[in-house]
Amino acid sequence: MDAQLEGFLNQLGDAERAGGRVLHELTEQAASLELQEMLRKVGHDEGYYAGEIAAHTRRLGGNASNKTGDFVEKVRAAGDFRAKLELLNRGQRWVIRKIEENLAAVNDDHLKAFLVVMAKGHHMNIGALEQALKDGLA
Numbered sequence: 001m002d003a004q005l006e007g008f009l010n011q012l013g014d015a016e017r018a019g020g021r022v023l024h025e026l027t028e029q030a031a032s033l034e035l036q037e038m039l040r041k042v043g044h045d046e047g048y049y050a051g052e053i054a055a056h057t058r059r060l061g062g063n064a065s066n067k068t069g070d071f072v073e074k075v076r077a078a079g080d081f082r083a084k085l086e087l088l089n090r091g092q093r094w095v096i097r098k099i100e101e102n103l104a105a106v107n108d109d110h111l112k113a114f115l116v117v118m119a120k121g122h123h124m125n126i127g128a129l130e131q132a133l134k135d136g137l138a
């Protein structure tokens with residue numbers, strides 16, 4: 001597998017594992033049950049993406065990372081709960097940007113379709129958390 005593609009996928013996977021961990025921690029801190037459920041769902045999505053990325057990496061002959069990105073520490077260090085959620089969404093936007101930057105170089109149609117769906121899923125989850133912040137759930 002192309003080293004650049006492998007590096008990109010592993011970077012994404014590390015970020016998703018970090019996102020999953022962050023969301024697990026934020027779920028425990030959420031003040032309302034509705035927000036807890038929302039964060040739990042977003043966290044499951046992150047775990048799903050991380051697993052799928054590893055599977056695609058292996059399918060294409062690469063070595064899948066199992067590291068967790070340093071984003072976890074950044075969110076722990078962020079101020080209050082709201083600030084953590086806003087930082088989470090900034091991280092999610094970074095993932096969309098990375099996918100957009102790398103998509104043209106992906107030759108495998110199955111992986112490409114997965115990445116498009118992953119970017120769309122991130123858009124939806126960002127929107128859901130932004131709405132929760134507006135609604136005063138956090």
Ligand SMILES: [Fe+2]
Pocket residue numbers: 015016019046092095122
């Ligand atoms: Fe993510």
